Structure formats: structure tokens, C-alpha cells
Amino acid sequence: MGKLPGCDKWRATFWGTTELLMLQPVRELPALERLTLNGNIADLGTFLNRCPRLRLVTRLSPQEFAFMHLLDAQGTQYTNVDLPCFPRTTSVKIDVHNICFTRLLDGEFSKLDRLSLTGCIINDLGTLLSRCPRLRVLKVMTAMSRHDIKVHSASLQELVFGPHTECRGIEIVTPMLKLLKMEVQADKDIRVFISAPLLEMVSWRRSYTGSPIVFGVWHLRNLSLERRQFLRDKHLQNPSSDGQRMLANNHVLFLDMCASDSSDAELDFAQEIQKNMATDFSVLNLSLKTMGHAYGATLLQLFSVLQVHSAMKILKVNLLMSKKSGSGVTQACSENCPCDSPKIWRSQSICMTHLEEVEIKGIKGEDHEFDALKLILKCALLLKRMTVGLEISVKSYRYCTKEINNISLEYPSVDFHVYRPGTLVLHARSSCT
């Protein structure tokens, strides 16, 4: 690692080493306005603090340009800095904290192929991208920003946005994009528009501040869409069994909802799905923290929204432990609790034409849970397999298996498997196998 000497009178300098440069600890360059170098600069924050007049950094190599901050970020104070232009560079990597690039200097990043920004804030990312006509890969792991995320690029193929909080709007128009990874925490009013028709790989994580209400007592906490190799374990309670098989290249939609009596803002679930879906999915993974409430009516409402996603083949429902904290007692529904509305859900059905497999974990043996199983069976006319995992505290395994066995008799084309932890307690074999 080389040391860049300091001089009070330098206004411009050239440094001709390919080593990583560090400013000598006590030196300053108070008059420096232009710096030309072959190498990269370590600890940009300290460097910029000691070069208050620096306005232009030029790197002679056409390959890579990297700014790195070697110290941990401290405090919340940001230093405003102009972002210099690197017209001959193909790769720019800036990894600094407590730096806000407030203004772009003139010029075009005409050869830039990869741009990676970590820790810093770019006030005007949209304008920056408009000056990168060949940019193929963009990675932004910035600090929080209240600015909209606006990405318009005709060349971009990979886009990664790290944990991003407090932004108000996301607008992505990328006709060539194939990979999108994005993690956003924001309130329900965030505007999202994504146009990426060639998208192949998606990882989209959206968490909600304030957990808005989507159905009756149900609040949405997280929504994620990921492409992953999806494991289906034949033995639900024993995922290491040799019954595993792997379904490759599936997009999985994760919904995490919690039942609560609190009066948060309402969210139009259909609109939310519409704006967050950059692509379709074949697996729905639903986590429900029930707090003792019924969920059949909510499944029906979910199906009515999601039936347009005709590729959905697998439904996984994970019923989470839902005891009042400290009391050990499951909260009971109040009379006429809205969780059971609309009341007619037991006689309704929504045609889920491609649904082939359903797994439900955490059944406790309540009557409304058997009604929910019947609802799913009515909706999924081509269902091949139903796997039920009984909750460890279920009142009577014998009663549950008897009820499910009775249901299975009405659907002879479906393979039923019922487990209590570690044990298969019912296998009602399909007549088709």
C-alpha cells in the first residue's frame, strides 16, 4: 500500500502507482483541485476531508476504479461531495460511508460496464444512469434515503439494490434486465412500477412499516418473491428423509401475515400484488400467525386475488404458534369475529386450475381448520397431494386423523399424508397411483 504525501500548495498532482493509496495521517492537501492517478484510493472519507477543494479525480487505467473506506462508519453526519466522471473506466466501485454525492460533474461514463455503490448516498441516481449508456451491472447497497429509486436503462442486465429504507417510490424501466434483487422496507404508500419483460431471476423482499390490514383482522408484514430451488419433503416432519425431491427454477411468493385486533391502515391486497409482481410464481408460501383466529375466509380471499397467477402449483401454509405472550393461552375469537367473514366462505370456491400440491403445518384440530381443508380441495380440482402436519399440542391425534380420513374419502384422486411430529399417522393413498 502506497502513501500519498501531502503538500499545502498542490493544486493538481499526478500519482503514478498502481498500489492502493493512503494519505499520510497528519498531512493535508488544502489546495488540491485535480488528482490524476493510476491506482485507487483507500479511505475516501478521510481523503476528501483533507482535500476540501478537490473537484476532479481522473484515473488513467481504462480498467477499474475503486474508492474504499477502510474505517467503520461513525455518526450520522454526511459530507457532501461532487461525483467525478470517469469517461474511460469500465468498472467503478465506491465503498464509502457518510458520503453523499450531491452533484454530478459534467461528462459521460461512456465505457462503464459495472457500477457498484456501497454505503454512500447518490442524490440523483437517475441522471447518473442516463450518463452510462453501456452499463450492464448496477449494484447499490446504499444507506437509507428518502429519494425515489429511479432506474431507466436500455442496457442494464443485472440490478441489485441492498436493504433500502424510507424511499417513497420505485420506478424500474429496463427492457434488457435479466436479474433483479431488491430489498425494501417502506410504508404501504410507496409507489412501485417495474417494467422488465426479459426478467429471469428475481429476489424481491418487501417489508411493511405499520403492518397494514389486508383482510379483516389480517395484517401483512412481509411480501417476498424469490427464485429458488424448492425442496418438497415427502415426510413433512422429517425433511432429511430420502423422499425429498427438488423442483428447480421456481419463483416462490412468500406472504407473512398476522391476525391482530389493532386498527392499522388498510391496504388493497390485489393492487399490492399487482404492483409487486415483476414476474409470475409457481409456489405460494404462506405464513399465518393466527392468534386463534380462523383463516378459511382469508384463504378464499387470497385465492380470488391470486387465481390470475395460473402457474401456481404448490401451496404451503405454515400456521405459527399463536399464544398470548406469557399467558400460554391461545386467544379466542370474539363473537361475530371478522376472521370468519364473509360467512359464506364454506360454500364458496375459486378455481385454482394448476394447484397440484398442498402442505399445511400446524393444524390444531379446530372445526374451522377442517372446513379450510375442504375449501382447498374444492378449489383445486386437479390436486394430487395433500400433506397435513398436526401441531404438537393438538387435542386428539385420533380425532384429527379420523376427520381427515373422512374428508379423504370424498377425494379419492388425492394422496393424503398426515403427520404428527416425526410420525406418519395417516396415509390415504390415491386411487390413481
Ligand SMILES: [Zn+2]
Ligand atoms: Zn377471529
